[in-house]
Amino acid sequence: MRLYTIALKNIVRRKYKMALVVIGLAVGIATLVSIMTLMTAFQKSIDGQLDAYGFNIVIYPASSNLSLSYGGMNVSGVDTYERKSLSGQDIAKIRRMTGANTIRAISPKILQAVEVGGKTALLVGVDFKSELQVKKWWHLTGTRPSGRHEIVLGADAAKNLKLATGDYLMLAGNRFKVSGVLQETGSQDDGLIFGDLGEVQALYGREGELSIIEVSAKNSGSIDDLVNHLEKTLPGATVSSIKQAVKYKEEAMGSLTRFGLMVTALIIMISGLIVFMMMASSVNDRKREIGIFRAVGYRKSSVARIILIEALFLSVVGGVIGYITGFGAIYVLPTIMRQVNLSVDINVAVLLLAIGLAVTTGLVASFIPAQRAANMDPADALKSL
Amino acid sequence: MSLIIANGLCKYFGNDKGTRVHALEHVHFGIDQGEYIAIMGPSGSGKSTLLAILGAMSPPSAGTLVVDDIDVYSLSQEKRADFRREYLGFVFQQLQLIPYLTALENVMLPLVITGHRNKKELAVNTLSRVGLGNKLNRLPSELSGGEQSRVAIARAVVNDPPILLADEPVGSLDSKTGAEILSLFKQLHDEGQTIIMVTHNPESIRDTDRLIQLKDGQIIRDQGPGTGDQGCGNEVWVLS
Numbered sequence: 001m002r003l004y005t006i007a008l009k010n011i012v013r014r015k016y017k018m019a020l021v022v023i024g025l026a027v028g029i030a031t032l033v034s035i036m037t038l039m040t041a042f043q044k045s046i047d048g049q050l051d052a053y054g055f056n057i058v059i060y061p062a063s064s065n066l067s068l069s070y071g072g073m074n075v076s077g078v079d080t081y082e083r084k085s086l087s088g089q090d091i092a093k094i095r096r097m098t099g100a101n102t103i104r105a106i107s108p109k110i111l112q113a114v115e116v117g118g119k120t121a122l123l124v125g126v127d128f129k130s131e132l133q134v135k136k137w138w139h140l141t142g143t144r145p146s147g148r149h150e151i152v153l154g155a156d157a158a159k160n161l162k163l164a165t166g167d168y169l170m171l172a173g174n175r176f177k178v179s180g181v182l183q184e185t186g187s188q189d190d191g192l193i194f195g196d197l198g199e200v201q202a203l204y205g206r207e208g209e210l211s212i213i214e215v216s217a218k219n220s221g222s223i224d225d226l227v228n229h230l231e232k233t234l235p236g237a238t239v240s241s242i243k244q245a246v247k248y249k250e251e252a253m254g255s256l257t258r259f260g261l262m263v264t265a266l267i268i269m270i271s272g273l274i275v276f277m278m279m280a281s282s283v284n285d286r287k288r289e290i291g292i293f294r295a296v297g298y299r300k301s302s303v304a305r306i307i308l309i310e311a312l313f314l315s316v317v318g319g320v321i322g323y324i325t326g327f328g329a330i331y332v333l334p335t336i337m338r339q340v341n342l343s344v345d346i347n348v349a350v351l352l353l354a355i356g357l358a359v360t361t362g363l364v365a366s367f368i369p370a371q372r373a374a375n376m377d378p379a380d381a382l383k384s385l
Numbered sequence: 386m387s388l389i390i391a392n393g394l395c396k397y398f399g400n401d402k403g404t405r406v407h408a409l410e411h412v413h414f415g416i417d418q419g420e421y422i423a424i425m426g427p428s429g430s431g432k433s434t435l436l437a438i439l440g441a442m443s444p445p446s447a448g449t450l451v452v453d454d455i456d457v458y459s460l461s462q463e464k465r466a467d468f469r470r471e472y473l474g475f476v477f478q479q480l481q482l483i484p485y486l487t488a489l490e491n492v493m494l495p496l497v498i499t500g501h502r503n504k505k506e507l508a509v510n511t512l513s514r515v516g517l518g519n520k521l522n523r524l525p526s527e528l529s530g531g532e533q534s535r536v537a538i539a540r541a542v543v544n545d546p547p548i549l550l551a552d553e554p555v556g557s558l559d560s561k562t563g564a565e566i567l568s569l570f571k572q573l574h575d576e577g578q579t580i581i582m583v584t585h586n587p588e589s590i591r592d593t594d595r596l597i598q599l600k601d602g603q604i605i606r607d608q609g610p611g612t613g614d615q616g617c618g619n620e621v622w623v624l625s
Contacts, residue, residue: 001493006486013485292481295442296495297470299463379443
C-alpha cells in the first residue's frame with residue numbers, strides 16, 4: 001500500500017462528490033478544447049487560402065477609375081478605356097531589380113471586358129505556362145491550351161455561358177476552342193475566360209499592354225521585402241500582397257479567439273472554484289481520518305500529498321474527459337462545420353494543454369484545502385482525545 | 386530510569402467568557418519500561434487531556450514531558466509526528482479505522498510512510514497475532530466490534546512502538562468481547578509492552594499493575610509498584 005492507494009480508495013468511496021470535481025474541470029476544459037479546435041480549424045482554413053493564392057503579389061496601374069476585385073483586393077484600371085497600363089518593360093525591370101532572386105514566377109495578364117451571347121464577361125489574357133506556375137491550385141478538366149485559339153473557362157463562366165470542353169466560343173469575330181474548364185477555385189477565377197496573352201492583346205489592339213502582373217514569392221518571409229522592392233521599381237503602379245487581404249481575416253479571427261479565451265478563462269475560474277469547494281468539503285468531512293493519519297505519525301507533507309494526489313488524479317481524468325467532450329462537441333455541430341467548411345484534426349498540443357491546464361487548475365484549487373488538512377491539529381481532529 | 390517522565394504538566398483552556406479552565410494542574414509522574422498503567426477519573430477530571438499530552442498531540446501549557454530522554458514538546462511539529470510514529474501506538478475510543486481501507490490496509494497505515502521492508506508481511510503477522518489472520522481483506526464494516534478493536538490494536542503495535550496508549554478501548558464493547566480485548570492487552574503487556582490506558586471501567590484495570598487516579602486535573606492517587614502506594618495486583622480496584 002502506498003499514499004496513492006489511500007487517495008484512490010478515497011476517491012472511489014466519495015465517487016459522487018469527486019464526480020462533481022471531474023465534471024467541473026471537464027466543462028472548463030471542454031470549452032477550451034472546443035474553442036481552440038475551432039480556432040485551429042479556422043487558422044488552417046486561412047493558411048489554406050494563403051497556400052492557395054501562394055505568396056502572391058499583384059501589381060496593377062495606379063488609377064482611381066473602374067475597379068475589379070482580384071484576390072480579395074480592388075484592382076483598378078481594367079476598363080477598356082483606361083489608358084494607364086503596365087507593359088512588358090515592367091516585367092524586365094522586375095527581373096533586374098534587387099530581391100528578384102526571391103521570385104518564384106511572374107505572370108503578366110491583360111483584362112478585357114467582352115460580350116458573349118449578350119452577356120458581359122471578363123476575358124483575361126495570360127501566359128498559360130507562368131499562370132500555372134503562379135496558380136498551383138488550378139485543376140483543369142480537359143487540357144491546357146496548346147495554341148493561340150484555345151481558351152480555358154472558369155467553372156462559373158462555363159456554367160453561365162453553357163459551354164464545356166470541346167465547345168467553341170466567338171470572341172471579336174474569331175472562333176476559340178474551349179480546351180479545358182477550371183474546377184471550382186472559390187476565387188474570382190471561376191467567372192473568367194482565360195485566353196492566350198498575345199492573342200488577346202492582338203485581338204483588341206492592345207499590343208504590349210498589361211493590366212496586371214502577378215508575382216509569386218518563393219516563401220512568405222520574403223513577401224514584405226519583395227513588395228518594397230516592387231514599389232521602388234514600379235513607382236507608377238500599386239503593389240499589393242494577397243497576404244494582406246488574408247491578414248484582415250486573421251485579425252478578425254484574433255478578436256474572436258481573444259473573446260473565446262476570455263470566456264474559457266472565466267469557465268476555468270469557475271471550475272477551479274468548484275474544485276476548491278469540493279476539496280475543502282472533502283477535507284472537512286475527513287477531519288477525523290486526517291487526525292488518524294497525523295496521530296500515527298504522518299507528517300504534514302504526507303497528509304497534503306494524499307489530498308494533492310487525489311486532486312491530480314481527478315484533474316487528469318477531468319482533462320481527458322474535457323478533451324474528448326470538447327472535441328466531440330465540434331462533431332455534434334455538423335451544420336456549423338459544413339457552413340464554414342472546416343476540417344478538424346486531433347491536435348496533440350491541444351490535448352497536452354487541456355490536461356496541463358486541468359492539472360494546474362486542480363492542484364492550485366486544492367492547494368489551500370491540502371494545506372488546511374496538513375495543518376489540522378491531530379488532537380482537535382480526533383474528538384475522542 | 387523512567388521511560389516517561391511527566392514533570393509539572395498543566396493544561397489551561399480559555400472559555401467563551403474569557404476565563405481560564407484548568408484541565409490539568411501540576412501533574413508529575415514517571416513510567417518505567419514495561420509498565421501497564423490505568424488512568425481513571427470521572428468525566429472532566431483531565432484524563433483525556435493527559436492522554437493527548439502523552440500522545441505528543443497537545444502541548445501542555447506548562448511542564449515538560451520527557452520520553453526516552455527526549456523533551457517531546459521541544460520538538461517541532463514535524464519531528465513530533467516522527468516521534469509519534471517511532472514511539473507511540475494509539476488505540477482510540479471510537480477505534481477510528483479508515484472505513485474504505487481493508488483490515489490489512491488499516492494495519493499497514495503507520496508503515497506506509499516508513500522505510501520498513503516487507504510492510505505487508507509485517508501487517509499480516511500482526512493481524513494473525515491478534516487472531517484476524519483470516520480476515521485480512523475485510524472492510525471495517527464487515528467486522529464485528531471485537532474484531533474492529535483487534536484491528537485497531539494491531540495497527541497500534543504493528544511498528545513495534547515502545548508505548549501503547551489506549552483511550553477507553555473496551556468502552557463500546559459488550560462484556561465478553563471487552564474481556565477478550567483486555568486479555569489481548571494483558572498478552573501484549575506480558576510480552577513487555579508499556580501500556581497506558583484511560584478507562585472508566587473498573588474491570589479494565591484488573592490486569593494493570595498501576596493506577597493513576599485524576600480528579601479536577603490533579604492526581605489524587607498513584608497506586609502500584611514503586612509508587613509507595615501498593616495495592617495493585619490482581620485485585621479489582623474500587624473507586625470512591
